[in-house]
Amino acid sequence: MGLMTFLRNRAGYILIGAIGFAIVAFLLGDVVSTGKPFWAESQRVVGTIDGEDISIEDFGRKVEQTEAQFRQQYGGAANPQMQAMAVENVWNAEVANVVLSKEYNRLGLTISGDELFDLYQGSKPSPIIVQYFGNPQTGQLDRAAVIGSLKQAQKNAELKAQWDMLEAEIEKQALQQKYANLVKNSVYVTSLEANEEYSNRNKLANFSYVSLDYASIADASVKPTDADYNDYYANHKKLFDNPAETRTFNYVSFNINPTKADSLAVGKQVEKLAQDLRVSKNDSLFAAVNSEVKVPFTYLTKGRLDPAVDSAVFALPVGSIYGPVLSNGSYKLAKVVNARTSPDSVKASHILLNPATLGGVDVATKLADSLKTLVQKGGNFGQLAAQYSVDGSKDKGGDLGTFSRGQMVPEFENAAFDGQVGDLKVVQSQFGVHLIKIEKQIGSSKVVKLAYIEKNLAASPKTKEAAYKKATSFLASVKDKKFADVAKQNGYTVAVADKITASQGYAPGLDTPRPIIKAAFDASKGDVLEEVFQMEDSYVVAQLTDIRPKGLLPMEAVKKDIEPMVITAVKAKMLTEKMNAALKGASNINQVAQKLGKPVTPVQNVVFANPILPGAAQENKLIGAVFGTALNKVGGPVDGERGVYAYAATSFSKPAPLANTYKQKETMSLGIAQRSLGAAFQALQDKVKIKDNRVKFY
Structure with a gap:
């Protein structure tokens, strides 16, 4: 009986518990069946922009692509700073894509089929199309190439996919341009505004001032009150709007x-390498295997190496070993394998063949040999380059211009600098098979070939x-x-x-x-x-x-940061009282100066648009007050950036009337339109909810 009563009284709790267990079992069933927790999906979201999730898979792929572009653009290996820049760029692009796409839909902005056709082949093609199908020399679009590629895309799935991506990007850029034009066309500058701007940039003022500098009061002697802090905070709230959370x-x-013992150990290691290098039968291989810094095994001109080595090796006979020497955090060791005189620079042309598209290196080399024979029999090198070369120089007849040592890959460099003017040489490099024509060799100086070894001094x-x-x-x-x-x-x-x-x-x-x-x-x-x-x-x-x-920071959070400014504000109050006393009853600026025991400083030819006080600082308040005062009237006090001022305008020089406001309006409109575009995008961002989870992944 007792058990039945207990069950009756607890039936509600048991039922709730059973339902809860069933839900958990259902979810765990999903885990068992899929091997993936129900919350795992949310853990793969790098951010949410106005309700749209950005998956880490898609985001990560774009980051990798952007990093690759940066490496190609800036050179060098990937590093944390480069990755952070790539992550930031991709995130900004994702935000812009979501925010602007919704705004385009709201405004009814679209790209019609006719517009898209015009962007492919019309009089004003898309910059993307010009980039892919334009002549690099003339900048003109090759419309036949566009049409040919589009036709091939109907039969080639891979090319069709590339065109789909290209079309999406072209459409996106076109929509961005339409939206930008909408914003720009909403800007209008009146004749009154144009004349005022013209006057502000050309009206000159001459004036004199007396100042009481804030530096005249020691910071330690100023004790701001809570009211001082609150006043400053209330008057500068916009400064404390934190755009993003910070830590x-x-x-x-x-x-x-590295310790002295570490240095000694590395030094002994390099000394042993020096002994082995003396008897090495393959200097280039020995250096390549043992050096932490790779220096090409080719002839080098003076000035290419660390000064500690460079100054010595050019004076040593062939076969000599220099080092080890410790310089700039590493031990250097070099063997002079050979020395000779060589041209300082070479002018050459080439035809570059791609083995991958020709059926292999052997086929490409045979074609290069055939082209060489044609040239030797009177064939036009430039025409052959235009027909066969896959290098951008083909449009210039293969002309590479003049280059010095170190600018080309070693195989190409050796052929160009070791040959004679007029020689035709076939060489293979990492870029393909080259037929090189040596046009001219300029200058002559000593070069050395070194087996170079460098070991960093590490802990x-x-x-x-x-x-x-x-x-x-x-x-x-x-x-x-x-x-x-x-x-x-x-x-x-x-x-x-x-x-x-x-x-x-x-x-x-x-x-x-x-x-x-x-x-x-x-x-x-x-x-x-x-x-x-x-x-x-x-x-x-x-x-x-x-x-x-993120958001408006409370006064307590910024109190320490604003302390210097609050101290300055208190000083301004103190000096303003002192300046007011001096201004009382004064009919000219000299009387004010006399009361304060300060000099009068004259200023010539100041413009409103450039409020710089010569020898002092940018004083917006003071210059603004001067341009708003009557001649010879003593004004002040003005609490500026460096002190409190009294002033008197001595003359104004007005510019000639603006004859035609059109150009002034146009210049102002361009600047305002550009700012308006940024402001419009910021306003759109402020309206949407953005959750940024990037810190969990990068």
């Missing part, structure tokens, strides 16, 4: 610097272990104590990374900061980050000290 962290770096595992041990010991000691106090006790320097955004790719003093930034955005204020972070040459321990959310 500040303190950190201590434990440098991994040993033992040195790294010692630095890591210090870092882990410090991390353990600050878990329950004040970060700065423990650092001070141990003689460590505390650095600050201030106001770091979630997507930022750099931080002061840190070469690879992304892991620390990610951890900081997953921590709470005051937390010591849980791991020791490894940089390129240091270990780092950090503590999150401040979080500033």
Whole structure:
């Protein structure tokens, strides 16, 4: 009976529990059946823009493509800064795409079939079409090539897919241009505005002033009140609108610097290499295998190497070994394999053949030999280059201009500099098979061929272990104590990374900061980050000290930041009282100066549009007041950037009347339209809800 009563009284709770269990079982069933938790999908979202999720797969692919473009554009290997820049570019593009696409739909902006045809083949083709199908010399569109490619796309699925992507990009650019034109055409400048702008840029003022500088009062003597802080905050609220969440962290770096023992060990290693190099039977291979810095095994001109080596090797006989020598953080070793005199520069032309499209290197080489024979029998090299070469120089008859050593790949360089004027040479390089024609050789100087070895002076595992041990010991000691106090006790320097955004790719003093930034955005204020972070040459321990959310920051959050400005504002009040006393009863600026014991400073030919006080600073308030005053009337006080001023205008020089306002209006309209376009896009962004999860992935 007791059990039945218990069940009757608890029936509601049991039912709820059963339903809850059924839901969990259902969800877990999905996990079992798919191998993927129900929340996993949301974990793959890099951000949400106005309700549209951006998947990490799609986003990551675009980031990789952008990084590849950056590497091609700027050269060098990928690095954290390059990746951060790529992530930021792709994110901005995604935001623009979502926000603007919805605005286009709202406004009814579309690209018709006729417009699209015109963008392909019309009188004003899309810049993208011109880029792919334009003549690089004339800039004219090759319409036959466009038509031919479109026809091929009907039979070639891969080409069709490329055209679909191209069409989407062309349509996107065309819509952007339509929207930009809508915004620009909404801008209008009146004749009154044009005349006022013209006057502001050409009207001159001569005046005199007396100043009381803020520097005359020591900061330490000023004690701002809460009311002073509140007044400054209330009057400058726009300054405290934080566009993105930021975090500040303190950190201590434990440098991994090579010790004397490390230097000695690397030095002994290079000395052993020097002994082996003396008896090496293949100098180029030995250098390539043992050097950490690759120097091409080709003839080098003076000035190409580190000065410590360059100044010596050109004076040594062939067979000599120089080094090892320690310079700029690495040991250098060089063997003079050969020396000779060589042209300083060469003028050459070439025909570049692509083995991949011709059926292999052998086929390409045979074709190059055939072309060489044709030229030797009187064939026109330039015409053959235009017909056969796959290089951009074909439109110039294969002409590469004049180049010095180090500008071409070694195979090409050796052929061009080792041959004679008029020679035709067939060589293979990483770019394909070349038929080279040596047009001219200029100058003559000594060049050397070196077997060059360089070993960087790096910290040993033992040195790294010692630095890591210090870092882990410090991390353990600050878990329950004040970060700065423990650092001070141990003689460590505390650095600050201030106001770091979630997507930022750099931080002061840190070469690879992304892991620390990610951890900081997953921590709470005051937390010591849980791991020791490894940089390129240091270990780092950090503590999150401040979080500033997006939006208007409260006064408490910015109080420390605004303290210098508040002190200046208090000084301005103090000096304004002093200036008011001097202005009382004064009929000219000299009387004001006499009361204050300050000099009168004359200023000539100042324009309103350029409010610079010569020898002082940009003083917008003062210059604005001068242009709004009557001649010879004492004005002030004005609290400016560097002090409090009294002033008197002595003369104004008005420009000749603006005869035609059209040009002035046009110039102003262009500037306003450009600003309006940016402002319109910002307004659209402000209206949508954007959730940015990038910090979880990058």
